[in-house]
Amino acid sequence: MRLAVVQTNPIFGDVQTNIKQALLLMENEHADLYVLPELFNTGYNFIDANEVNKLSEPVHGMTYKSISAFSKKKLCYVVYGFAEKSDRLYNSAAFVGPEGLIGVYRKVHLYYRETLFFAPGNLGFPVFDLPFGKVGMMVCFDWMYPESARTLALKGAQLIAHPSNLVLPYCPDAMVTRCLENRIFAATANRVGRENRGGVDLTYIGKSEIVSPKGEILVRMDDKETGKTAVEVDLSVASNKRINEFNDLLAGRQASEYF
Ligand code: ACM
DSSP, X not given: OEEEEEEOOOOTTOHHHHHHHHHHHHHTSOOSEEEOOTTTTTOSOOSSHHHHHHHOBOTTSXXXXXXXXHHHHHTOEEEEEEXXXXXXXXXXXXXXXXXXXXXXXXXXXXXXXXXXXXOOOOSOOOEEEETTEEEEEOOGGGGGSHHHHHHHHHTTOSEEEEEOOOOSSXXXXXXXXXXXXXXXXXXXXXXXXXXXXXXXXXXXXXXXXXXXXXXXXXXXXXXXXXXXXXXXXXXXXXXXOBOSSSOBTTTTOOGGGOO
């Protein structure tokens, strides 16, 4: 399958323009699955919950309609981050395909001021069986908790689609370890640019990347430019957890000793 990460620079609050920007980047790159950044349609640096409330959407809102129309037209799949309006506000990722909504993930590990606006995710880490393999999602700061990627691997995911808005410098290199320790692919789609709002100044580090189960960085973008990049991957490779004739990665876990 052809897997793409899309690196955007959203204008805070300009949902229509941000969707258009992402679709333009995707138009010019064929892929079976595109991964877009966290909160790609709204921007990230909310001043207060009122702003989140205004910019959030139900799962089947305007953003879903635009992305699913693209998905139907191009017969492709898309994972994107958005602010979800439901019983509470969630920092969510939607998985969309030609057949419509595949599923939703709500970010479990909230970062920094997100904890003021969003409720922590309550849907677990679902894994979806698609024509090209088994795919789960996590969002940005979930990388800091190895349990996120491990849970997805234990549930059979071959690929982690990872919408992000990274501000700390560690994640792109840390994902090499996440992939290696789970023998799993990861596609981290990050944004670039800066948002200085309400006295909080955030610069996003870009470096969107796709990493293999052997920890190889198959592609990594730079820290400033918007764009997209895609690679051909065989997700079935991630189902082989055998390290050598004596060690099977997941079967070798010694769960009774961990707590
Ligand atoms: C982050 O979780 N957006 C750093």
